[in-house]
Each structure stands twice: as C-alpha cells, then as structure tokens.
Amino acid sequence: MKKLKFLGGMLVAGLLLNACLDTDDGNTNQIPEEIGWLAFVNASPDSERLFFFANDKIINNEGLPYERLFGYIYQNTGALSLKVKTASSDFLDTININLQKGDMYSVYAINEFDDLKLKLYSDQHTLPDAEKSMLRFIQLSPDAPHLRLEIEGVSTNFGNFFYTDHSSFIEFDGGFNKKIYLIDEVTNDTILSKSANFHKGKSYSLFSKGFVNTTDADEQLDIQVIPFQ
Numbered sequence: 769m770k771k772l773k774f775l776g777g778m779l780v781a782g783l784l785l786n787a788c789l790d791t792d793d794g795n796t797n798q799i800p801e802e803i804g805w806l807a808f809v810n811a812s813p814d815s816e817r818l819f820f821f822a823n824d825k826i827i828n829n830e831g832l833p834y835e836r837l838f839g840y841i842y843q844n845t846g847a848l849s850l851k852v853k854t855a856s857s858d859f860l861d862t863i864n865i866n867l868q869k870g871d872m873y874s875v876y877a878i879n880e881f882d883d884l885k886l887k888l889y890s891d892q893h894t895l896p897d898a899e900k901s902m903l904r905f906i907q908l909s910p911d912a913p914h915l916r917l918e919i920e921g922v923s924t925n926f927g928n929f930f931y932t933d934h935s936s937f938i939e940f941d942g943g944f945n946k947k948i949y950l951i952d953e954v955t956n957d958t959i960l961s962k963s964a965n966f967h968k969g970k971s972y973s974l975f976s977k978g979f980v981n982t983t984d985a986d987e988q989l990d991i992q993v994i995p996f997q
Contacts, residue, residue: 799842800842800844801869802844802845802869803842803843803844803845803869804842804843804845804867804868804869804870804871804872804873805839805840805841805842805843805872805873806822806827806839806840806841806842806843806850806867806872806873806874807837807838807839807840807841807873807874807875807891808820808827808828808832808837808838808839808874808875808877809836809837809838809874809875809876809877810832810833810834810835810836810837810877811834811835811876811877811878811908811975811977811992812834812877812878812879812880812881812884813834813880813910813977813978813979813982813987814834814880814881814984815834815854815877815881815884816854816855817830817831817833817854817855818831818832818833818852818853818854818877819831819832819852819853819854819855820832820838820850820851820852820875820877821849821850821851821852821853821859822843822848822849822850822851823848823849824849824851827841831854831855834986834987835977835992837874839874840872843867844867845867845868845869845871846866846867847864847865847866847867848866848867849862849863849864850862850863850865850875850886850888851886852877852886860884861877861884861885861886862886863875863886863887863888865888871890871892872890872891873888873889873890873891874888874889874891874973875888876888876889876906876908876975878908878910878932879910880910887908887932889904889906891904891996893937893971894937895969895970895971896939896968896969896970896971897939897969898968898969899968899969900939900940900941900968900969901939901940901941901942901966901967901968901970901971901972902937902938902939902940902970902971902972903926903935903937903938903940903966903971903972903973903974904935904936904937904938904971904972904973904974905917905926905927905934905935905974905975905976906932906933906934906935906973906974906975906976907929907930907931907932907933907934907976908931908932908975908976909931909977909978909979909980909989910931910979911980911981912931912950912959912976912980912989913952913953913954913955913959913980914928914929914930914952914953914954915928915929915930915950915951915952915953915959915976916928916929916950916951916952916953917929917935917948917949917950917951917974918948918949918951919940919946919947919948919949920946920947920948921941921943921946922940922941922946924939924940924941926938926940928953937971940966942965942966942967942968942970943965943966944965944966945963945964945965946963946964946966947961947962947963948961948962948963948964948974948991949961950976950989950991959980959989960976960990960991962990962991964991964993970995971995971996972993972994972995972996973993973994973996974991974992974993974994975991975992975994976989976991977989977990977991977992978990
C-alpha cells in the first residue's frame, strides 16, 4: 500500500497510472503485471530539448527542456536499452538495464551538452513515519566542488558529495520554509541557499543542478526539489 500511495501521488508530467487503458475501439487493456517504472529528467544545463527512448521506442514525443521531467511510465520487465538524443542529433548516450518487476528508476540526462551522459538512480524506498519527512540528495552540478548538504534546524548528517554522488533516503524533521544549504566541504563556504517546504509523511528527491561558474542566469547552480507523493 505504501508503494501504491507513493506511485499514485508522484507529481510529474506524463504519469500513466490508471489500472487499465481505454482503446479507441472501446476495449480495455490491462496494464501488464510484469512491469517496472521509469521517470526521465533533463538535468543537463546547456542542453537542447531531449528525446528519450527505451529499446528504440520513443518515450516523450515533445522534447524535454532543461529542468523538466517526464514519468513515471511503465515498461515491461527485462533488458532495456535507454537512449537520448535531440531532434537533430544522433543518439548522445545509451545505458542498459535489466528491469525487474516493481523496480522504480529515474533516468537523468546530465553533464555539459557536449558530453551529455545518462545516469540511472533507483527510487525504491519506504515512506517515512507520519511525523517525519524523507529525502534523497543527488549532486548533479558538473563543476561544483565537494559539497555538503545541510538543512536549517536539522542536525541530521545528510553526507557530502562529489559529482553524481547520492545519499540514501533519509528521514528528518521537516517543516515549512526550510533553508537548504550547499556548502563547500573544503572551504566551508555556503555557495547556495534555497527555501523549500517538507511535509510530514512525505518523501522528496533533491538534486543540485547547473553550473557554479557561469554568467548565464538560466544555467546557474540551483537545487530542484521533487515530491514523491
């Protein structure tokens, strides 16, 4: 029930979670039982709109711009070749996974566009206790230093992160208008702060994005917060 609640409340575009699918001829097709779930995120700051593919079948018919995400969509279990391209390019990167029943993954397009890569992160977790919040942090800013994550008024050690590192899902005392800090682990300087709301009983994925060293306001270092329910 916790997993169903988690899936049913995921706040992302293109969610396909009906118990069945209606077809044009009035028949109803049941979603297969042997499936896993995938979400796709464009986290490449200077990228064009991206198109994702699973076993050469297109996932999103409209290109996904930077900072946008698409999913969850279901895929049959088994070997999957996940690819990404722009409208005018050849495939930019490919990763292969063996999807198991009930698996849940987010597929991130990361790095500078000239060296764009796909990176896979598991979203499997158990929802927090009713009086707690939960988060998982991923460091996806290509040129950021060794970072430490802290949250205002929270003593929990979330860890420190090099590029593409991630934490486990960690319970903490959430709240409203909490300041999130990204701190240079070497110099102890705060290089970004941002406010966010963390509701009790809910879980979140946070990831850093953008460039530390840029004058382009649309590509600067930031944190994106994705609620799972």
